[in-house]
Every structure is written in structure tokens, then in C-alpha cells.
Amino acid sequence: xxxxxLAGGIGGARFLRGLKAAAPDADITVxxxxxxxxxxxxxxxxxxxxxxxxxxxxxxxxEQGWGRTDETFQVKDExxxxxxxxxxxxxxxxxxxxxxxxxxxxxxGYPLSAVTEALCExxxxxxxxxxxTDDRVETHVAVDLDGERRAVHFQEYWVRLRASVxxxxxxxxxxxxxKPAPGVLEALAxxxxxxxxxxxxxxxxxxxxxxxxxxxxxxxxxxxxxxxxPIVGGAPVRGMADKMLSAIGVETAAAxxxxxxxxxLLDGWLVDSADIGAVAEVEAAGIRCRAVPLMMTDLDxxxxxxxxxxxxxxxxxx
Amino acid sequence: xxxxxLAGGIGGARFLRGLKAAAPDADITVxxxxxxxxxxxxxxxxxxxxxxxxxxxxxxxxEQGWGRTDETFQVKDExxxxxxxxxxxxxxxxxxxxxxxxxxxxxxGYPLSAVTEALCExxxxxxxxxxxTDDRVETHVAVDLDGERRAVHFQEYWVRLRASVxxxxxxxxxxxxxKPAPGVLEALAxxxxxxxxxxxxxxxxxxxxxxxxxxxxxxxxxxxxxxxxPIVGGAPVRGMADKMLSAIGVETAAAxxxxxxxxxLLDGWLVDSADIGAVAEVEAAGIRCRAVPLMMTDLDxxxxxxxxxxxxxxxxxx
Numbered sequence: 001x002x003x004x005x006l007a008g009g010i011g012g013a014r015f016l017r018g019l020k021a022a023a024p025d026a027d028i029t030v031x032x033x034x035x036x037x038x039x040x041x042x043x044x045x046x047x048x049x050x051x052x053x054x055x056x057x058x059x060x061x062x063e064q065g066w067g068r069t070d071e072t073f074q075v076k077d078e079x080x081x082x083x084x085x086x087x088x089x090x091x092x093x094x095x096x097x098x099x100x101x102x103x104x105x106x107x108x109g110y111p112l113s114a115v116t117e118a119l120c121e122x123x124x125x126x127x128x129x130x131x132x133t134d135d136r137v138e139t140h141v142a143v144d145l146d147g148e149r150r151a152v153h154f155q156e157y158w159v160r161l162r163a164s165v166x167x168x169x170x171x172x173x174x175x176x177x178x179k180p181a182p183g184v185l186e187a188l189a190x191x192x193x194x195x196x197x198x199x200x201x202x203x204x205x206x207x208x209x210x211x212x213x214x215x216x217x218x219x220x221x222x223x224x225x226x227x228x229x230p231i232v233g234g235a236p237v238r239g240m241a242d243k244m245l246s247a248i249g250v251e252t253a254a255a256x257x258x259x260x261x262x263x264x265l266l267d268g269w270l271v272d273s274a275d276i277g278a279v280a281e282v283e284a285a286g287i288r289c290r291a292v293p294l295m296m297t298d299l300d301x302x303x304x305x306x307x308x309x310x311x312x313x314x315x316x317x318x
Numbered sequence: 319x320x321x322x323x324l325a326g327g328i329g330g331a332r333f334l335r336g337l338k339a340a341a342p343d344a345d346i347t348v349x350x351x352x353x354x355x356x357x358x359x360x361x362x363x364x365x366x367x368x369x370x371x372x373x374x375x376x377x378x379x380x381e382q383g384w385g386r387t388d389e390t391f392q393v394k395d396e397x398x399x400x401x402x403x404x405x406x407x408x409x410x411x412x413x414x415x416x417x418x419x420x421x422x423x424x425x426x427g428y429p430l431s432a433v434t435e436a437l438c439e440x441x442x443x444x445x446x447x448x449x450x451t452d453d454r455v456e457t458h459v460a461v462d463l464d465g466e467r468r469a470v471h472f473q474e475y476w477v478r479l480r481a482s483v484x485x486x487x488x489x490x491x492x493x494x495x496x497k498p499a500p501g502v503l504e505a506l507a508x509x510x511x512x513x514x515x516x517x518x519x520x521x522x523x524x525x526x527x528x529x530x531x532x533x534x535x536x537x538x539x540x541x542x543x544x545x546x547x548p549i550v551g552g553a554p555v556r557g558m559a560d561k562m563l564s565a566i567g568v569e570t571a572a573a574x575x576x577x578x579x580x581x582x583l584l585d586g587w588l589v590d591s592a593d594i595g596a597v598a599e600v601e602a603a604g605i606r607c608r609a610v611p612l613m614m615t616d617l618d619x620x621x622x623x624x625x626x627x628x629x630x631x632x633x634x635x636x
Contacts, residue, residue: 042422072392078415082440084422093411097396100414104360104402122400 008204018302057123196227326522336620375441514545
């Protein structure tokens with residue numbers, strides 16, 4: 001079975017670990033969000049791709065969900081001593097090596113997709129990890145800071161400002177001019193199932209869908225497209241999806257997210273057992289829906305979620 | 319008193335520490351060799367400038383004479399895990415930060431001289447540190463490897479091959495097209511004394527002199543030019559000056575190095591007490607010479623050497 005998964009960072013990576021356990025023989029292609037990518041200290045940092053790579057490759061800091069395990073911060077301390085910023089993005093020494101290798105390869109002319117493949121040769125994530133695009137797309141968030149409207153990089157909004165102010169708009173800068181990375185459309189065309197993990201529907205999956213051609217390829221694949229709600233009981237399980245949904249005028253509710261994707265894209269939707277009341281609303285919107293436990297508390301629970309998603313896909317197919 | 323010092327790495331840096339102790343009120347400008355510079359992992363590494371900066375700024379690894387104190391090697395280990403080379407150049411995590419800052423600034427368009435000044439704002443070396451040039455000059459060494467003549471980067475010759483094969487030629491690639499960095503000619507024109515520390519006469523001081531205009535500016539400054547022999551008892555105190563001297567057809571002897579510089583450039587020369595027999599030969603070549611202890615065993619011994627050099631300069635001037 002060929003499964004294509006659109007993934008953001010932590011939520012997507014953890015779901016993928018469950019999916020691999022649930023479908024060990026499946027051929028899994030991950031289309032990773034690169035809208036969070038940022039240049040720091042002249043180095044290209046791809047937080048979501050790295051989170052997927054480190055998580056599936058056994059190098060992730062399990063507690064925080066991003067960055068490397070057994071990490072040290074000598075480089076960061078030195079950069080601070082040089083007075084070179086920003087200091088709000090916590091890059092560790094091990095993590096720096098990844099960005100150094102990536103930046104060197106990009107500088108040598110390799111596209112991000114080739115670089116990602118090369119990095120994955122070490123990590124062996126057990127999935128094919130593709131960036132959504134080789135082009136530069138950067139998610140910017142419009143905010144009101146001290147009475148002035150400003151656009152900040154998504155990482156600045158999320159990491160520096162800790163999503164403490166309202167997001168007025170979310171713009172994936174460069175998305176309109178971007179093309180899907182090599183392999184993305186092919187993977188979708190050959191997929192048996194497409195899954196949306198409980199990733200942020202705006203700045204993770206929404207950004208991937210903003211790359212011209214990807215949404216269409218999913219819709220035209222003619223295979224079940226099943227998503228898992230990142231909203232449980234009216235709040236995001238983690239992260240700031242509520243702020244992002246508000247910015248695009250969507251209610252922070254499991255049903256509202258499904259309707260935002262729409263029945264033209266989504267065939268099936270899993271909501272958490274706590275949101276069983278949302279099932280009827282989602283189904284009324286033409287999307288098959290089930291309520292199951294959606295908390296990725298451990299690998300077993302996550303694998304069970306993946307099995308439910310695959311079962312719903314089979315139900316849709318039948 | 320305005321002193322200009324042409325410096326390589328370890329020998330130059332240690333001598334400068336002694337000079338600062340010997341002449342605490344002097345205004346010292348250091349013209350640093352950049353022929354050893356190398357691009358590693360996409361980062362610009364300037365070993366000699368950094369050795370001077372770290373040594374005078376209190377950040378040097380005293381035992382090895384280069385690199386940072388309290389160093390760790392997480393980034394290096396990770397690069398190795400990625401299979402990315404070379405692995406023979408031992409960059410530590412703290413050191414990496416310097417190269418990251420430098421590379422970012424160069425990428426932003428700053429010349430190396432401005433970058434060096436910015437880095438020195440942190441280190442406060444107590445001297446004005448100038449690269450010999452802002453242009454790219456790279457010292458290559460011709461060697462015979464397995465019967466084939468090859469040109470290797472100086473760092474590859476010295477660090478990877480450990481100078482274990484003969485150097486057939488030494489070429490400062492790019493030197494002919496290079497220009498002295500801003501401030502270099504001005505410092506020489508305003509100098510009261512010019513000193514050549516016991517640095518490598520070929521790949522350190524020789525490379526600096528290969529930048530068109532620098533040798534002429536020293537000769538035309540009309541002030542005492544005094545050097546200290548890096549050769550003691552027919553062998554280099556440290557490093558591979560013997561191999562480099564052979565490559566350019568100069569005997570590994572204190573007198574031969576003075577004669578190589580020549581009386582047109584050099585006014586005074588200090589040889590070690592062990593080489594007292596060389597004094598007459600050097601003086602016969604028109605260069606005033608004295609035999610004094612030249613082992614930089616500690617700060618006091620090094621300061622005494624600097625005082626001898628300044629005393630010889632005054633003798634020349636009188």
C-alpha cells in the first residue's frame with residue numbers, strides 16, 4: 001500500500017511513527033512543510049523536515065519534540081558572546097551540523113529535495129521524505145505590535161512571541177510562484193491513500209496545499225483522503241492552531257477544520273471521542289466521520305489512530 | 319611608538335603576547351597571514367587570524383596553541399556521522415561559531431577586514447588585527463604523492479599529510495592579483511618599527527610579502543625592520559619551516575633565512591644564542607645581528623625577546 005502523508009513538525013512526525021507501526025509494510029511518502037524554514041546565522045534551517053527526520057531516525061529530543069537528543073549549546077553561547085542574533089531560536093550543536101551540511105549542499109547547487117534525501121541517508125527514517133517544494137516559501141504572520149501592523153516570520157511569531165498576540169493574517173510568501181518538489185506529484189498520482197495527520201491545518205498542511213498543483217493532485221488522485229483533527233474539545237492538542245484558524249476566519253473546532261478542508265478535498269475525518277457531537281456536522285458536510293481517541297500519548301495510542309485512519313480510508317473506498 | 323608586526327599563527331601570536339608585555343603602551347598593528355585560510359563545510363576558516371585573536375583575547379587552547387579552550391566536538395562528530403568531510407581538520411564547537419559569524423558577514427558583503435574587526439570587538443586583542451588582504455589568496459604546496467605531482471592546500475599538506483612528504487614548491491595562489499587590505503599600507507607608512515616574529519618565513523611572512531605593495535611599503539617606510547629567527551640550531555622551533563625552506567631552495571639555518579629576506583628588506587636579525595656562530599655571516603650580508611635566547615617558553619622569555627628586538631631596532635635607527 002502506498003500512503004502519502006502531508007506533514008508539519010511535531011504532530012506530523014509523531015503520527016508518522018504511529019503509522020509506521022500500524023502499517024509496517026506500507027510504502028510511505030511524506031510531503032513536508034517547508035514554510036517554517038528560516039535562515040539563521042547564514043544557515044538554512046528546516047524545522048519541520050528535521051523534526052520528521054530526527055523523530056523517525058531516532059535522534060529526536062523526545063521530551064521537547066524537536067531538536068536533537070543529548071544536545072549541547074556551545075555554538076549558541078558563542079554566537080551570543082559575539083553579539084550575533086537572534087538568540088530566541090534554540091539551535092544546539094548537533095542540530096547545527098545538519099544545517100551546516102544542508103547549507104553547504106544548497107550552496108553547491110543541490111536542490112532542497114536532493115539535500116533532504118542525502119541527510120536521510122544517515123537517518124534512515126523509513127519513509128521517503130520530500131519537501132513540498134524546492135522553492136523558497138516563507139510563512140509570514142501579520143500581527144499588531146504596539147499599535148503597528150507588522151509581518152513577522154512564522155518562527156518569530158511562534159518561538160519569539162510565543163503566539164502571545166493575535167495573528168491577523170497568515171501569508172505563505174512565495175507559495176504562488178512555487179512548484180512542487182520532484183516526486184511530489186508522482187507520489188500523489190500513485191498513492192492508494194492520502195493522510196492529513198493532526199498537524200496545523202493552516203501553517204503546516206495549509207501551506208503545503210498552497211503550493212500550486214498539490215491540492216489539485218490530491219483531489220484528482222481519486223483515492224481516499226483522510227484527516228485527523230488537531231483540535232480536540234475546541235482547543236489545539238498542542239501549538240497555536242487556534243490563533244492561526246482565527247486569522248483565516250475558521251472556528252477552533254474539529255468540525256470547522258474538516259469543513260475548511262472541504263468535501264472536495266477530504267473524504268474522511270477523525271475527531272476525538274470528546275468531539276463525538278461533531279460527527280453529524282462533518283457528515284452533513286459530505287465528509288465521512290468517526291470519533292476515536294486522538295491523543296498521541298504513546299506509540300500504541302498513535303498506532304491505533306493510524307489504524308483508524310486507514311480503516312476509514314478503506315470504508316471510503318468501499 | 320607604532321609597531322607593525324607581520325604574523326602567521328602560533329609563533330606570531332605568542333610573540334605578540336610577549337611584545338604587548340614588553341611594550342604595553344605601544345600602538346601595535348598586526349598584518350595577519352590569510353594564505354592558510356580554507357573553506358570547510360561551506361564556512362570560511364582563517365586559522366592564523368583566529369590564532370592571533372584567540373591568543374591575545376584569552377580564548378586560546380594554550381596547550382595546542384590553536385583552537386579554543388574548553389572545546390567540545392559535537393558538530394565535528396555529527397558531520398562525520400553524515401559522512402561529510404574532511405575529517406582531518408579539527409574544528410571544535412566554539413571555533414565553529416567564529417566561522418559561522420565570519421561566513422555570514424562575508425555572505426552579507428562585508429570584506430574580511432571588516433569581519434575581522436567585528437570579531438575583535440569581542441576578543442579585544444589589544445592590537446589592531448588586519449588581514450594582509452581582503453582578496454582570496456590560498457597557499458598551495460606541490461607534492462609527489464604515489465609518484466604523481468599534485469598541488470594540495472597548505473592545510474592539507476600540514477594537517478592531513480603532517481608535512482610527511484617533501485614540498486616541491488609553494489605557491490600563494492591569487493597573491494599576484496591581490497591588494498593589501500584597507501589600513502595595511504597606511505600602518506606601514508606610519509610605523510616606527512616593523513617586526514617579523516619567529517613565524518614561518520615562507521608560508522606565513524613570505525605569503526604576506528607576496529601581496530603586491532606590502533614588501534615595497536616596508537622597504538620604503540624608512541624605519542627599522544627587525545626579525546627573529548624561527549630556525550634554531552638548524553631546525554624550526556616548531557612547524558615545518560624546514561620543508562618550506564627546502565621547497566624554495568633556502569637552507570634551514572638562521573643566517574640563511576636572514577639572507578633570504580635580504581638587507582634590502584631587513585635591518586636587524588635576532589638569532590638564538592645557540593646560533594652565535596651565524597652572527598658574523600648575517601652581518602656580512604649587511605644585516606645587523608645579535609644572538610639572544612629565542613625560546614618562547616613562557617611570557618617572560620617571550621617579552622625579553624621582544625625587548626631585544628626593539629633594542630636592536632633602536633640600535634639600527636641610531
